[in-house]
Amino acid sequence: MKLDAKIPGGPLTEKWDRHQFDLKLVNPANKRKFTVIVVGTGLAGGSASASLAELGYNVKTFCIQDSPRRAHSIAAQGGINAAKNYQNDGDSEWRLFYDTIKGGDFRAREGNVYRLAQLSTNIIDQCVAQGVPFAREYGGLLANRSFGGAQVSRTFYARGQTGQQLLLGAYGAMSRQIKAGKVTMFPRREMLDLVLVDGKARGITARNIITGEIESHAADAVVLCTGGYGNVFYLSTNAMASNVTAAYRAYKKGAGFANPCFTQIHPTCIPVHGDYQSKLTLMSESLRNDGRVWVPKKPGDTRPPRQIPESERDYYLENKYPSFGNLVPRDVASRNAKEQCDMGKGVGETGLAVYLDFADAIKRDGRDVIERKYGNLFAMYEKITGENPYETPMMIYPAVHYTMGGLWVDYNLMSTVDGLFVLGEANFSDHGANRLGASALMQGLADGYFVIPYTMGGYLAGASLSPVSEDDPAFRESAARAKDTMETLLSINGSRTVDHFHRELGKIMWEHCGMARTDAGLEKGKSLVDGLKAEFWEDVNVPGSAEDLNQSLEKAGRVGDFFEFAGLMMDDALARRESCGCHLNEAYQTEEHEAKRDDENCCHVAVWEHAGTDKAPVFHKEPLEFENVELTQRSYK
Amino acid sequence: MKTINLTLQVWRQETSAKKGRFETYKAENISTDMSFLEMLDVVNEQLTLEGREPIAFDHDCREGICGMCGAMVDGHAHGPQKGTTLCQLHMRHFSDGDTLVIEPWRARAFKVVKDLVVDRSAFDKIIQEGGYVSVNTGGTPDGNTLPISQEAAEKAMDAAACIGCGACVAACPNASAMLFTGAKISQYALLPQGRPEAYKRARAMLKMHDVCGFGNCSNERECEAQCPKEISIVNIARMNREFLKAGFFGE
Numbered sequence: 001m002k003l004d005a006k007i008p009g010g011p012l013t014e015k016w017d018r019h020q021f022d023l024k025l026v027n028p029a030n031k032r033k034f035t036v037i038v039v040g041t042g043l044a045g046g047s048a049s050a051s052l053a054e055l056g057y058n059v060k061t062f063c064i065q066d067s068p069r070r071a072h073s074i075a076a077q078g079g080i081n082a083a084k085n086y087q088n089d090g091d092s093e094w095r096l097f098y099d100t101i102k103g104g105d106f107r108a109r110e111g112n113v114y115r116l117a118q119l120s121t122n123i124i125d126q127c128v129a130q131g132v133p134f135a136r137e138y139g140g141l142l143a144n145r146s147f148g149g150a151q152v153s154r155t156f157y158a159r160g161q162t163g164q165q166l167l168l169g170a171y172g173a174m175s176r177q178i179k180a181g182k183v184t185m186f187p188r189r190e191m192l193d194l195v196l197v198d199g200k201a202r203g204i205t206a207r208n209i210i211t212g213e214i215e216s217h218a219a220d221a222v223v224l225c226t227g228g229y230g231n232v233f234y235l236s237t238n239a240m241a242s243n244v245t246a247a248y249r250a251y252k253k254g255a256g257f258a259n260p261c262f263t264q265i266h267p268t269c270i271p272v273h274g275d276y277q278s279k280l281t282l283m284s285e286s287l288r289n290d291g292r293v294w295v296p297k298k299p300g301d302t303r304p305p306r307q308i309p310e311s312e313r314d315y316y317l318e319n320k321y322p323s324f325g326n327l328v329p330r331d332v333a334s335r336n337a338k339e340q341c342d343m344g345k346g347v348g349e350t351g352l353a354v355y356l357d358f359a360d361a362i363k364r365d366g367r368d369v370i371e372r373k374y375g376n377l378f379a380m381y382e383k384i385t386g387e388n389p390y391e392t393p394m395m396i397y398p399a400v401h402y403t404m405g406g407l408w409v410d411y412n413l414m415s416t417v418d419g420l421f422v423l424g425e426a427n428f429s430d431h432g433a434n435r436l437g438a439s440a441l442m443q444g445l446a447d448g449y450f451v452i453p454y455t456m457g458g459y460l461a462g463a464s465l466s467p468v469s470e471d472d473p474a475f476r477e478s479a480a481r482a483k484d485t486m487e488t489l490l491s492i493n494g495s496r497t498v499d500h501f502h503r504e505l506g507k508i509m510w511e512h513c514g515m516a517r518t519d520a521g522l523e524k525g526k527s528l529v530d531g532l533k534a535e536f537w538e539d540v541n542v543p544g545s546a547e548d549l550n551q552s553l554e555k556a557g558r559v560g561d562f563f564e565f566a567g568l569m570m571d572d573a574l575a576r577r578e579s580c581g582c583h584l585n586e587a588y589q590t591e592e593h594e595a596k597r598d599d600e601n602c603c604h605v606a607v608w609e610h611a612g613t614d615k616a617p618v619f620h621k622e623p624l625e626f627e628n629v630e631l632t633q634r635s636y637k
Numbered sequence: 638m639k640t641i642n643l644t645l646q647v648w649r650q651e652t653s654a655k656k657g658r659f660e661t662y663k664a665e666n667i668s669t670d671m672s673f674l675e676m677l678d679v680v681n682e683q684l685t686l687e688g689r690e691p692i693a694f695d696h697d698c699r700e701g702i703c704g705m706c707g708a709m710v711d712g713h714a715h716g717p718q719k720g721t722t723l724c725q726l727h728m729r730h731f732s733d734g735d736t737l738v739i740e741p742w743r744a745r746a747f748k749v750v751k752d753l754v755v756d757r758s759a760f761d762k763i764i765q766e767g768g769y770v771s772v773n774t775g776g777t778p779d780g781n782t783l784p785i786s787q788e789a790a791e792k793a794m795d796a797a798a799c800i801g802c803g804a805c806v807a808a809c810p811n812a813s814a815m816l817f818t819g820a821k822i823s824q825y826a827l828l829p830q831g832r833p834e835a836y837k838r839a840r841a842m843l844k845m846h847d848v849c850g851f852g853n854c855s856n857e858r859e860c861e862a863q864c865p866k867e868i869s870i871v872n873i874a875r876m877n878r879e880f881l882k883a884g885f886f887g888e
Binding site: 047050051054065066067068069070071072074075084086122124125126127128129130131133134135136137138139140141142158159161164165168169171172173175176178179185187210239240241273274276277278279281282349380383384385386449450453495497499500541543544548549551552 | 638651652668669670671672674675678679682684685686688689690691693695696697698699700701702703704705721725727729750751754756757758760761764765766768769770771772773774775777778779780781783784785786787790793794797798800801824825828830831
């Protein structure tokens with residue numbers, strides 16, 4: 001596997017401009033001769049489908065839900081960053097670039113991150129033109145708020161529904177192209193395989209979820225926008241259908257998988273409350289602007305919170321990090337909550353929660369002010385827990401939220417497989433070892449609206465592509481294999497349900513590959529996963545048939561891939577001999593229990609190559625070079 | 638942990654071509670902290686282990702924003718709790734011993750696919766007729782060159798909050814989708830970006846609304862009452878004005 005990142009030469013600020021000029025163009029009359037497949041209709045997939053179709057390509061777009069408007073980008077609450085400097089507070093492309101690369105603990109490429117910062121401003125203009133109802137100041141100009149530890153106000157928002165509004169903007173743009181006949185939409189399809197002809201990505205095998213039919217779709221290039229793999233932990237803030245299958249099957253066809261162990265655990269989620277629980281709900285981290293995090297000083301203290309006097313409370317974030325206090329970055333806040341609970345100081349029925357208390361803020365600012373700022377979040381909390389956060393402190397606990405790892409891509413967003421592009425959360429490119437708040441929406445839309453339209457042309461203009469049809473043996477073999485896997489799953493007829501296995505897998509991953517990792521724990525996790533995987537293929541019970549809507553069968557296929565992928569995550573965690581960002585190996589930490597990087601030996605992207613079933617994957621490194629920023633130890637004291 | 642026992646009468650239908658029927662299931666030891674869908678998960682686990690097919694139902698984000706879930710519970714779209722999607726409805730609102738009747742959305746334009754799953758592609762068709770501003774990617778002016786009053790932005794956002802779940806159609810005695818259609822037309826009618834195409838949009842979207850087989854609005858207000866995002870019927874009135882204006886001023 002050759003890893004050439006294809007970062008253009010020249011000064012950082014000019015790389016993208018120069019590259020755009022260097023990319024070959026496809027003449028307008030020829031664009032209509034090319035077909036591109038886009039899988040996924042979140043911010044990345046929706047925007048890519050619309051933009052490519054506007055240029056004249058024929059686009060075939062696939063999504064797993066009944067409508068392309070429902071992808072999980074829709075659930076993003078907080079906002080989207082852009083270096084507009086509308087607030088005159090010293091923001092710039094360079095500052096957004098620096099914050100993002102530092103926030104990622106210096107494990108992302110300078111060239112990619114700078115381009116992201118550059119494109120951030122175009123995104124806002126595009127979305128405003130589409131009629132996205134961003135929040136406004138009294139004078140009618142766009143409003144901003146500060147977010148995610150940044151020292152400037154650069155976050156644009158639409159109430160607590162920014163992701164929804166941006167996604168509906170992209171969905172609208174794509175709907176317009178469907179009407180124009182340039183996008184053909186295939187809803188309720190699940191991609192089961194990537195099809196290669198002559199070593200190039202030339203199509204996919206997909207299952208029609210309603211009829212069960214296995215379909216082959218050929219094209220000149222394939223764009224994966226299939227999101228992250230947080231559901232390997234079973235409980236996460238991801239949607240129920242979010243999965244790794246498309247990315248993992250592409251990996252098995254030769255696409256390198258980069259940094260799979262980089263998983264972000266978000267600190268302000270509603271805690272787990274029972275075994276039956278199916279997902280976790282995130283509350284915007286803006287809550288930490290006014291809420292104070294605490295636990296009882298004495299382990300095992302079960303008194304109701306209001307009966308615990310001030311002197312017996314431990315405001316551990318404020319005590320430990322006097323200058324950032326409750327506003328430390330996500331990874332630091334999450335690890336500290338776990339540490340407190342591990343000491344037995346956790347609260348609530350399970351002991352796996354800490355308090356987030358607004359009593360002081362309400363006393364200081366009045367209930368009205370707090371209600372105006374956080375009313376919708378408080379209402380959501382009350383709806384789920386049945387407790388009123390104006391009167392009793394909220395309980396929060398960290399939950400798996402975002403995966404920075406993903407398929408490896410070069411500067412053109414092309415994977416190690418020619419003709420396979422990967423956008424949005426599904427790729428690994430821009431967030432390093434930790435993503436900052438309000439950056440995911442920015443990346444998804446930058447990739448889809450402003451990067452792929454150029455780089456796709458560059459690829460198609462230069463590639464020699466022989467005509468390929470769905471009758472090609474490669475498609476028939478792929479479809480036959482997909483059918484076999486389904487038949488196997490249906491014929492096991494065991495005694496445990498798919499959800500049972502998924503839940504158990506999640507527990508292993510959370511325990512051994514979660515917020516704080518050790519070599520021994522990862523090794524143990526690997527052997528537990530292997531054992532459970534073997535049991536899965538012998539004892540899973542998948543009812544129904546493959547010929548109609550069968551939600552158990554869909555889940556079984558995804559969980560089967562999660563089992564294999566879990567091993568890859570733990571291999572990656574073991575291979576990274578340092579801590580960085582969200583990846584903390586307990587053997588590598590500073591005296592204050594912060595992640596301690598090893599820039600001399602680990603300043604690289606870890607890329608994994610599939611070597612065959614039951615064979616250890618091959619480990620490759622893409623060295624990261626920093627010419628414009630100085631690598632420093634993050635400190636939030 | 639408080640638990641309750643329930644009896645469920647659930648609509649089961651193998652495919653759209655086959656006849657459906659109600660089947661009765663016991664949901665036992667249901668924690669009151671569960672969501673409604675988690676309660677269905679528990680029943681499905683039990684059915685699977687008994688060798689029966691689990692109940693098919695649509696769901697995805699489980700945090701009330703994707704619009705994928707939805708069913709009639711005792712005749713209410715998304716259940717009896719106001720302003721709540723089915724995934725955010727919690728079992729603490731039910732009592733031990735309750736019998737719940739669970740059905741799919743019923744409308745001519747929403748064919749039942751299986752059990753509680755319906756086909757809502759008609760909504761996508763309505764949007765394709767003009768639920769957007771016709772701008773291509775790139776070449777757009779700076780966002781702040783177009784000031785928009787806070788009031789207009791807020792009202793547009795009120796309308797844009799629609800999640801496209803279909804509860805309005807299921808709640809309406811005429812199976813009308815005018816709240817859904819009106820919300821989208823309103824969002825763009827209120828914003829300057831949407832004005833150039835306003836008349837064309839109102840006509841084309843309403844035409845598709847009728848072609849898809851949705852009924853007319855007769856001011857029953859059930860849509861507003863059962864909408865999980867509490868979208869106001871003011872948006873239907875605004876849509877009607879846009880449609881009338883299109884008749885006078887449009888081509």
